Amino acid sequence: MKKKEKMIIEAGMKLFASKGYNTTSVQEIADECHMSKGAFYLYFKSKEALLISILHYYYDKVFTRIHEVQTEGGTPKEAYRKQLTVYYDNILQQKDFIKMQLSDRALPLNEETQQLAKQIRLATIQLHIDNIKQVYGDAAIPYMADLCLTIEGMSHVYFELAILYDFQLEAEELAATMIHRIDDLMGGMMRRNDHPLISVDQASDWFGPIYERSFDPLTESLLKELRELAEAHYEVKDEPDLFEALGILENELNKQKPRQVIVKGMLYQLKLYTPLQPVSGSLLRILKEDHL
Known part of the structure; x- marks a missing residue:
């Protein structure tokens, strides 16, 4: 995260907490950071986008x-x-x-x-x-x-x-x-x-995977990489089917007895997206070798 981006996040959180979200303006956040309003928009497209980034920032920080x-x-x-x-x-x-x-x-x-x-x-x-x-x-x-x-x-x-x-x-x-x-x-x-x-x-x-992970560290690492690639190349609002398939895959693999037809079906669905093809293919090979 860039230094100025972090500064805006921390200033936004401070002002939202003290004044309220609705009554805090972008100009006030920019003033708190000693930057222009235009500079704010170089990092965040809106006040709403800043709020969501604040939540991501503190989630990452605490975990x-x-x-x-x-x-x-x-x-x-x-x-x-x-x-x-x-x-x-x-x-x-x-x-x-x-x-x-x-x-x-x-x-x-x-x-x-x-x-x-x-x-x-x-x-x-x-x-x-x-x-x-x-x-x-x-x-x-x-x-x-x-x-x-x-x-x-x-x-x-x-x-x-x-x-x-x-x-x-x-x-x-x-x-x-x-x-x-x-x-x-x-x-x-x-x-x-x-x-x-x-x-x-x-x-x-x-709720999603509520079980001790039953697969090996390599599979877990590849699954995490798959999520990161999806989020780096696509937006949820633009490709809802992709993220739904990824969520179903994550959920199924975290069950005590994953269902083969669902796991393979979701991986073949994810292979339709070019940036995800290498990792999806690797996961398919590993799961076939493990006779899931």
Whole structure:
């Protein structure tokens, strides 16, 4: 990201949080950055485009930090608590910005924002999935969906109190509390041999891949490269079929038992797009060798 682009993003977020999205003008953002209004438009085509870029920027920032925390050592449970602390602290630091979005209803409801919301939701769920598996092992697999939805539901209520009612909430304290609640939930469900309300595959169909990734690192790397190529060469609004096929492929490959006909069908669909042909072909060869 260019230095001036980052400066505009940070200035925009500051002004949106303090003044509100609707009452902040592009000229005010440009003034905050000591640049002309015309210079602003060299980086962002509109105020709406800036808002969406802000969300992308802070999403990338927090999950990069979470990834760094993963490598800092300690027990799996300590690592989970540290990652939750980073995630929760980011939300609490942006309380005013979040409140602005709720009051101004600033975020447009379109294909791009829906895709971003899905991306953030899936990354958050995957954060829980990866850590629950590390902490509790294979015994947790049947309860993954129920646990993720319960964890997100509980934390959502705490954030609502903090954002809307100024409840004083500390990220470290909330993370420690959530770890204890997860212990309680997991222990109780395993002890009673509960039947989960929602299966992992049901949740995957609704929300996207909610399962420990079952494929190898090379396949995962190629799938990520496929997504990056698609986003670099095409817009969701221009090629909705491409992004729908990519989403279906990602979802299917993250299931416990991917369906061969769907995986191959989506890969052949993606091969119709020239920039995606080499990676799509590589994935097809790997999956054939693995007898998916």
